[in-house]
Amino acid sequence: MTLEDSRAYFQFLANMGLTKHLGSMQATRELLDLCHIGREAGQVVLDVGCGVGATPVYLAKRYDVRVVAVDLLAGMVRQARARAKYAKEEKVAERIAFTAADARVLPFEDGVFDAVITESVNVFFDDKEQAIREYARVTKPGGYVGLTEMTWMTTPSSASAAYYKRTVYADTLEAKAWETLLKRAGLQEIVAHAHDVDMTEEGRGRLQRYGCRGFLRVLGNFFVMILKDRASRAFLGDVMTTIPKDIMKDMGYGIYVGRKSSA
DSSP, rough: OOOGGGGGHHHHHHTTOOOOTTTHHHHHHHHOOOOOTTTTEEEEEESSSSTTTTHHHHHHSSSSEEEEESSSSSSHHHHHHHHTTOOOOOGGGGGGEEOOOOOTTTSOOOOOOEEEEESSOOOSSSSSHHHHHHHHHHHEEEEEEEEEEEEEEEEOOOHHHHHHHHHHHOEEHHHHHHHHHHTTOEEEEEEEEEEEEEEEHHHHOOOOOOOHHHHHHHHHHHHHHHOOOOOHHHHHHHHHHSSOTHHHHHHEEEEEEEEEEEE
16 A cells, blocks of 8 residues: 555545545644644744645634645645635735645755644555654754544454555554654654544534535535546445444544654
């Protein structure tokens, strides 16, 4: 399994205009708080795997920060840039720089950012530690690296683990293993919080993230894809008809944050 295997899934999300991660806005808010974002004026934040730009726009609206946002797919970057451009708040687009880049080989010098965040990105990497070390490399001494990721709440059944690998090419871990990866990447003061999935909160978070009009646009894109794209229909049919019955018992999400040494 490689990141390239999951490109079709990423393209599916891009066509919908959707960025998806468990925990939704609740997880995003907890992540930003633990990364100390907004506690000082003028911070520079890197969002790796920004998708269609919901989190970068939220950051630029809410905090006095500058945001650099990268994603592997140029199509995601185009949508993210458009989302920032049409934000109601003034100067949001001016405070965000978007570019296409691979999370594992970031095109930035060492020690540039006050915080680096990722949301549902690292489950797609075979070498997760390599990616986290790259985030730490571009973080300033004393800065923060934070992840939100799908997390096994119990040792998963073989059916659950195989389902995620086969459908979306995601290979996730239990909370302790995520925490260990941050430590091995040289980060300190690790905070690790794992949560069960609340489907009501998931739906509410999607509405908060995209707004009613944006959410309706996502639904419209979804139905157009189902009607016109055979590959999308086949993908969804496979995903929906092969869900293991215990999948939601096994799966949750976690927020994992570490601090780079200031020495």
